[in-house]
Amino acid sequence: MEQLLNCFSCQIYKESLTKNHKAMFEIKSNEVTPAAGRLLLSEPLLRDFYFRRSVVLLIDHGEDGSFGVIINKPLKMSLNDVVNGIPEFDAPVYIGGPVASDKVFFLHSLGDEIPDSVPVNDELYWGGNLEALTEKIKEGTVDPDSIRFFLGYSGWTGNQLDDEIKSNSWAVAIPKPEMIMKLKPERMWNKYVSTLGSDYRFWLHLPKDPMLN
Secondary structure, eight states, X not given: OHHHHHHHHHHHHHHHHHHHHHHHHHOOOOOOOOOTTOEEEEOTTOOOTTTTTOEEEEEEEETTEEEEEEOSOEEEEEHHHHOTTOOOOOOEEEEOOSEEEEEEEEEESOGGGSTTOEEOSXXXXXXXXXXXXXXXXXXXXXXXXXXXXXXXXXXXXXXXXXXXXXXXSEEEEOOOGGGXXXXXXXXXXXXXXXXXXXXXXXXXXXXXXXXXX
């Protein structure tokens, strides 16, 4: 009897998962278009190593392509583990994406204190003069919470990202700029999915790995 109940429960779960997966691809776009400073939230069943339940901050989006960095996947290493010649600095390093994963990039809220930085939104800036940043770290005037470092970035060719959004591989969210640096990485995906509306609510209830249930 117990075995029959277990089989029955398993069948119900599989049917529920199938319905949810089907519903996911019947969702119409949330009509928020991709743009610099907005977020990409991966669909919950995506199995890709880099993009599984990822939150990507778009740095640029246009006809020629798009790029951004994953902001919710910190590595168990610090800046000094990956960059030589930088003073000791307790700042985490994140997986930025699969492109140029042997190179370090950075995002910060220091504005024009770092020359050559590119504004992403009202709060955040991309890159800038590394020598100037190094000097400020030496002076002890950089708060580790004001900067994020990334190994690699995420990139798309022209129209590729738009096509992936149309196929519901990604949902687009508009964050409060000041919250991007404050939210804990492990909470980001759930937090931003919850802002997408009721059509996406079931995303929050799907298991991270259906094969283990």
